[in-house]
Amino acid sequence: MKPIDLRSDTVTKPTPEMRQMMAAAQVGDDVFGEDPSINALQDKVAALLGMEAALFVSSGTMGNQLAIRCHTEPGDEVICEENSHSFNYEGGGPAALSGVQMRPLPGVRGVISAQQIRAAVRPADDHFPRTSLVIVENTHNRASGAIFPFDELKGISGFTRENSLKLHMDGARLWNAHIATGIALRDYGALVDSVSLCLSKGLGAPVGSVLAGSRAFITRAHRFRKMWGGGMRQAGILAAAGIHAIDHHLARLAEDHRRARRLAETFAKFAGVVVDMEATQTNIMIADVEKAGLKTQELVVKMKESGVLCIAFSPTRLRLVTHLEISDADIDHTINVVHKVLTAAGLHLID
Numbered sequence: 001m002k003p004i005d006l007r008s009d010t011v012t013k014p015t016p017e018m019r020q021m022m023a024a025a026q027v028g029d030d031v032f033g034e035d036p037s038i039n040a041l042q043d044k045v046a047a048l049l050g051m052e053a054a055l056f057v058s059s060g061t062m063g064n065q066l067a068i069r070c071h072t073e074p075g076d077e078v079i080c081e082e083n084s085h086s087f088n089y090e091g092g093g094p095a096a097l098s099g100v101q102m103r104p105l106p107g108v109r110g111v112i113s114a115q116q117i118r119a120a121v122r123p124a125d126d127h128f129p130r131t132s133l134v135i136v137e138n139t140h141n142r143a144s145g146a147i148f149p150f151d152e153l154k155g156i157s158g159f160t161r162e163n164s165l166k167l168h169m170d171g172a173r174l175w176n177a178h179i180a181t182g183i184a185l186r187d188y189g190a191l192v193d194s195v196s197l198c199l200s201k202g203l204g205a206p207v208g209s210v211l212a213g214s215r216a217f218i219t220r221a222h223r224f225r226k227m228w229g230g231g232m233r234q235a236g237i238l239a240a241a242g243i244h245a246i247d248h249h250l251a252r253l254a255e256d257h258r259r260a261r262r263l264a265e266t267f268a269k270f271a272g273v274v275v276d277m278e279a280t281q282t283n284i285m286i287a288d289v290e291k292a293g294l295k296t297q298e299l300v301v302k303m304k305e306s307g308v309l310c311i312a313f314s315p316t317r318l319r320l321v322t323h324l325e326i327s328d329a330d331i332d333h334t335i336n337v338v339h340k341v342l343t344a345a346g347l348h349l350i351d
């Protein structure tokens with residue numbers, strides 16, 4: 001039997017309908033701006049966000065790193081949250097590609113506040129790095145897919161605008177925040193200077209992200225994308241998958257959220273397992289088994305033996321992510337496996 005793969009929402013394969021769209025896509029040389037499918041995707045995402053322009057890029061990492069490069073100069077400082085993707089999982093890109101230093105602030109469920117940012121901004125003095133950019137992550141991967149509260153975002157946006165700082169949103173999963181909250185993508189777009197959204201996660205496209213912002217920002221990003229080897233020529237076959245994904249797989253993210261919640265509730269029923277139910281708002285759930293005295297790596301092996309794949313996010317934190325290829329029946333099966341594995345590990349249900 002095919003394993004139930006809950007390691008990440010990046011594991012999905014293109015559906016037959018998506019493959020048809022890819023096969024039929026019109027293409028051209030995108031470095032010359034002549035790929036009709038890429039142009040259509042970029043226009044579509046820019047319009048959804050209410051932003052001037054957008055750029056198709058190979059990955060969420062490239063979108064974030066381009067944003068950092070375009071909003072800063074070497075020697076600048078970038079304020080971010082300490083568990084953010086751009087700080088932890090992008091290979092030291094900010095230092096290597098943009099010559100900037102990151103200033104990670106401690107967050108609550110991935111959220112940093114306008115007050116924290118205000119306190120971290122460097123005074124204008126040649127001894128200090130120049131603070132030029134703030135990055136927020138929405139939804140937040142390491143914080144169980146928590147949504148960045150809109151009012152907090154508004155406060156940060158007001159602060160960055162008043163103080164001539166730029167605000168970038170790592171919106172790899174902004175689609176999920178939009179579906180979970182009902183807040184329009186353009187309302188998010190109105191608050192930030194740039195946003196990067198992934199097509200290859202919950203939406204189920206095989207490759208790609210879209211970076212959006214002002215026309216001047218995107219013109220600059222286009223240049224660095226080329227410099228970094230990201231000019232992909234007839235990549236319209238990929239963009240066509242992205243368009244199909246937005247048209248057909250966006251609303252269904254609500255199902256992923258409902259299923260992740262069922263999994264989270266299952267883990268939370270066991271004594272010693274800590275699940276932040278308030279943070280579990282979208283398609284990611286994290287169970288901390290430290291208090292139960294368990295090691296995630298052992299649980300990952302046991303779950304795999306029963307046909308369920310998940311990730312040891314840390315020695316005591318287990319991550320499961322729902323997506324396009326996970327059905328209600330898969331969740332039923334996973335719930336049975338969780339019961340079996342945790343009971344065998346000596347845990348019991350809370351009365």
Ligand SMILES: Cc1ncc(COP(=O)(O)O)c(C=O)c1O
Pocket residue numbers: 058059060061062064085086137139140141170172173198200209
């Ligand atoms: C929040 C967040 N940002 C950015 C990325 C990077 O995306 P990619 O894997 O396409 O580089 C990820 C990937 O998991 C992510 O979770």
